[in-house]
Amino acid sequence: MAAVHDLEMESMNLNMGREMKEELEEEEKMREDGGGKDRAKSKKVHRIVSKWMLPEKSRGTYLERANCFPPPVFIISISLAELAVFIYYAVWKPQKQWITLDTGILESPFIYSPEKREEAWRFISYMLVHAGVQHILGNLCMQLVLGIPLEMVHKGLRVGLVYLAGVIAGSLASSIFDPLRYLVGASGGVYALMGGYFMNVLVNFQEMIPAFGIFRLLIIILIIVLDMGFALYRRFFVPEDGSSVSFAAHIAGGFAGMSIGYTVFSCFDKALLKDPRFWIAIAAYLACVLFAVFFNIFLSPAN
Numbered sequence: 001m002a003a004v005h006d007l008e009m010e011s012m013n014l015n016m017g018r019e020m021k022e023e024l025e026e027e028e029k030m031r032e033d034g035g036g037k038d039r040a041k042s043k044k045v046h047r048i049v050s051k052w053m054l055p056e057k058s059r060g061t062y063l064e065r066a067n068c069f070p071p072p073v074f075i076i077s078i079s080l081a082e083l084a085v086f087i088y089y090a091v092w093k094p095q096k097q098w099i100t101l102d103t104g105i106l107e108s109p110f111i112y113s114p115e116k117r118e119e120a121w122r123f124i125s126y127m128l129v130h131a132g133v134q135h136i137l138g139n140l141c142m143q144l145v146l147g148i149p150l151e152m153v154h155k156g157l158r159v160g161l162v163y164l165a166g167v168i169a170g171s172l173a174s175s176i177f178d179p180l181r182y183l184v185g186a187s188g189g190v191y192a193l194m195g196g197y198f199m200n201v202l203v204n205f206q207e208m209i210p211a212f213g214i215f216r217l218l219i220i221i222l223i224i225v226l227d228m229g230f231a232l233y234r235r236f237f238v239p240e241d242g243s244s245v246s247f248a249a250h251i252a253g254g255f256a257g258m259s260i261g262y263t264v265f266s267c268f269d270k271a272l273l274k275d276p277r278f279w280i281a282i283a284a285y286l287a288c289v290l291f292a293v294f295f296n297i298f299l300s301p302a303n
Helices: 002-033 036-053 056-065 073-092 122-128 133-177 187-203 205-212 214-236 248-265 276-299
Strands: none
Touching (some): 073 122, 122 133, 133 214, 187 205
């Protein structure tokens, strides 16, 4: 076993050495061709992103066609929309405190409310409203840090598909498992991105963990723990004069990411619609959606 481990480490070191040599040769070639510092910096950014987001076998394809067109419009736009809604309720609709906006957001036409489930847009628009400063900062930090590199690699259509799949899964799961609670926040979409990405990391562990870095992994785990802690507080330890908020979207979003998200992010250099795993994941997802709709119409305690 020790010999096998030594061989694996030696192979990993050789690969890293080869990559460093290729980087130096490429930078030298750019200087000779007059490519300039800007081009070299852009190439370096794409190379770093490829190591974070892709297994080694897909990096070459990405670097050949890497560009920032279109830019990561989806993640930036959705983040600005969430920030704008938060500022509206925290400033233009003043609260007693910013830490938890409490009952002030419960009148919002965006939040998921069990009494107003016939307003179908709430199953998606709840992602725009957040319960306080910690809530929105955690979601924005995670979706920008992870979402921008993902969108650079996979582009906005695929990232948007995974994000919205997590958002819808979150509200539908909350309507089933916590049917009498309100729901706010973009955690379903954020956890879908994380679920898809981390499944890809786990499947390609040896190729992606060295580039990913244990320190970065610990930071992300810490953010997840803090976010889940705040969600549990809002659900079980909310003050008597406040309103508890469901946390089921975190778990459902993660599962959506681990199925649909993993399939989408692992098909970087393949036609997504020709991958049978994608259609299996979509079929399972739609089956769950249909069950949730049936439950809400006929079986929900909130009826």
